[in-house]
Amino acid sequence: MEIILSKYITIIKIKEGIVLFNKFSGDTHFITVPNCNIIKTLAEQSYSLEELLAKYFMNIPKNNVDADVTLFNQFITDAIGSGIIVEDIAE
Amino acid sequence: MLSQFNLPIGPFSFAIKTDNKIVIDNISSLYADYNLHKTIDFVDFPITITTRSLLRRLIKPQVDFFIDEFAPFKPLPKDQSFAMLEWGMNWCIATKAHHFLITHAGAIEKNGKVIVMPAEPGSGKSTLTAAMVNSGWRLFSDELALISIADELVYPITRPINLKNSSIDIIDQFADNAVFSSIANDTHKGTVALLKPPTESVQRMHEAAPLHCVVFPKYVANAQATLTAVDTMDCFQQLIHHSFNYHILGLDGFNLIASLMNKVKCYQFEYSDFEQAKILLNNLVE
Secondary structure, three states, X not given: OEEEEOOOEEEEEEOOEEEEEEOOOOOEEEEEOOHHHHXXXXXXXXXEHHXXXXXXXXXXXXXXXXXXXXXXXXXXXXXXXXXXXXXXXXO | OOEEEEEEEOOEEEEEEEOOHHHHHHHHHXXXXXXXXXOOOOOOEEEEEEOOOOHHHHOOOEEXXXXXXXXXXXXXXXXXXXXXXHHHHHHHHHHHOOOEEEEEEEEEEEOOEEEEEEOOOOOOHHHHHHHHHOOOOEEEEOOEEEEEOXXXXXXXXXXXXXEEOHHHHHHHHHOOOOOEXXXXXXXXXXXXXXXXXXXXXXXXXXXXXXXXXXXXXXXXXXXXXXXXXXXXHHHHXXXXXXXXXXXXXXXXXXXXXXXXXXXXXXXXXXXXXXXXXXXXXXXXXX
16 A cells, blocks of 8 residues: 555645645644654655655664654554545556 | 714724613723714624613613624623623624634734734733733734735734723723723623723724734733743644634635744743833834
8 A cells, every 4th residue: 555645735844844734624733853754755756654664764863663663653543544644546 | 762883993894883871981982083973885894782672671781782683692781781892893803804814812013013912811911912002012902813814914903902800900000091991890701891092003003014923921920021932833833723713714824824934933921010021022023
């Protein structure tokens, strides 16, 4: 399964990270580093979870890999639940 | 017999009809600097303050607020008539004026720069606003800050300032020649009185100005006045929290706040003394 940023999401960059607006739900989301890098990555194209995780680890110090993987998975789960990230269904 | 007053308030026009003596006397006093009897081409908000029940004119007198013949609120005791008018006017703007982002905030201006002060009820926002507009600042509003979606300017809706409980005496002692409305007791906010706005603020109520900074005020007894920078993300969240209509504006509201956050600074402001507060706020717009 590949995932991508929802087409309904508008991204604004600010000093502390990014702010997202979901035009479908009307929700506003505030995302700080390092998770904002995930969003910026998925805004460019779709990725599998494994590819995305590899990219995620390229940008953060490897202090506690297990905890970082847990946090990454939790963020992805929350983002999918919020409609920020969706499955990329090829047309 | 109903008296009628035409009230131009910044970008809006109110037409007030009433047979209530408290309202008539207080409008005549607190709105003395407004052009009350000028003909208005278009009325945004036709309001009537009266008592619809004959019984309630005699027994435990009450008063009703009508907007275009619709009564959105329950009646209130007669001594709260003028306060009810003011709250009702706020309600009209907050529920209808969606060409603005409307925030629960005080707004004051000096040197062409507006400070918007969002705050929770009871944090001293209106008291601080009253003190500042009696210290050389122009009053935009003590309750609703209106930021235009079209041009990002802050628009004044200059009207009497709503003070409650101990703030009434505090401002009465602070301001020279303060003119107050009649006192309304036992309201849902406690004891309430309205303060007449400065004449110059009324004369300039059609002059919008750009937002310079967002200041979140909090009265803390005996505190030294301090300004602490707030990061953009916090400020963005707080503006959404304090807005009446962000959920209605959708992407327009989001883009407006995002644009402003790239241009203005945000501060947390603790104070207890008006003179200290004046110095710090003046420094922000020098």
